[in-house]
Amino acid sequence: MNLAAGGSGTAAWVDGEAIPADSVDAETDRMRGGPLASRLPSEGTADARQLRRWVTQRVVLRRLLERDAAARALPPARGPRPDPALLGSAAADVLATSPAARAVLATFERPPSEDEIRASYGADPDRYARPERWLIRQAFVPDRVDVPPDLPLGPVSEVDPAVLLPELRTRPDGPVRSPFGWHLLVVDAVRPAGPVPYDEVRDAIAAGLTARQHQLAFARWLDEAAARRIRLAPGYEHPADPRQPDATHRH
Numbered sequence: 001m002n003l004a005a006g007g008s009g010t011a012a013w014v015d016g017e018a019i020p021a022d023s024v025d026a027e028t029d030r031m032r033g034g035p036l037a038s039r040l041p042s043e044g045t046a047d048a049r050q051l052r053r054w055v056t057q058r059v060v061l062r063r064l065l066e067r068d069a070a071a072r073a074l075p076p077a078r079g080p081r082p083d084p085a086l087l088g089s090a091a092a093d094v095l096a097t098s099p100a101a102r103a104v105l106a107t108f109e110r111p112p113s114e115d116e117i118r119a120s121y122g123a124d125p126d127r128y129a130r131p132e133r134w135l136i137r138q139a140f141v142p143d144r145v146d147v148p149p150d151l152p153l154g155p156v157s158e159v160d161p162a163v164l165l166p167e168l169r170t171r172p173d174g175p176v177r178s179p180f181g182w183h184l185l186v187v188d189a190v191r192p193a194g195p196v197p198y199d200e201v202r203d204a205i206a207a208g209l210t211a212r213q214h215q216l217a218f219a220r221w222l223d224e225a226a227a228r229r230i231r232l233a234p235g236y237e238h239p240a241d242p243r244q245p246d247a248t249h250r251h
Helices: 021-032 046-071 089-097 099-106 114-123 198-229
Strands: 010-014 017-020 133-142 157-159 176-178 181-191 230-232
Touching: 010 021, 010 046, 017 021, 017 046, 021 046, 046 089, 046 099, 046 198, 046 230, 089 099, 099 198, 114 198, 198 230
Parallel strands: none
Antiparallel strands: 010 017, 010 230, 133 157, 133 181, 176 181
16 A cells, blocks of 8 residues: 555545545556556656556546446446547546446437538538549459450449559550559549538538537536545645646646
């Protein structure tokens, strides 16, 4: 038990429940025994103390969310891939590893309105644009010195001409030879560059907005809940707390 950092052997209190320093030490030891051990700071350094503070955040946020899920009888849940940029790294890590935490996150889900989806589509036209596409049929015979008399064409496929061999991008009239063999390309139609129709991307935009909006709402709630319900012992302060001497992390 780390008596030096926490004084009483307690790292924090969540809703008045003491979180033992041992639980933070055990979590840190698991990290030091894991695949990222070589990237972790050496014991006794300022960076190691900051690591302990970050692990404390992970431990107490997990406990807060587990208590909340239990109090509300929420079943374990899946959720979107957590975004550290929206949530902070400790909260994102807890969501990635705790079904109870994801159950709380799920309560903040709110599908976006049709107006919000259309606004997102219109706000970023480059994102929902595609290059020129060709509808082609092609044939290929490898490793032949002479052009075969007949090259049977395959089924129609849609391609970005930029991915074709340079010999084919000029749309030759007949078979052409490349370092790989003989090719025949027939372009049945050209779909010009332009915006992807709204109906083709609407569901993907809605899913992205849902994930972002409800993670933001959850992050706001979690910040407020943590400030109200968590108390940290000396030595286990938030990594960005300017009152602790090792504070270098900033949001």
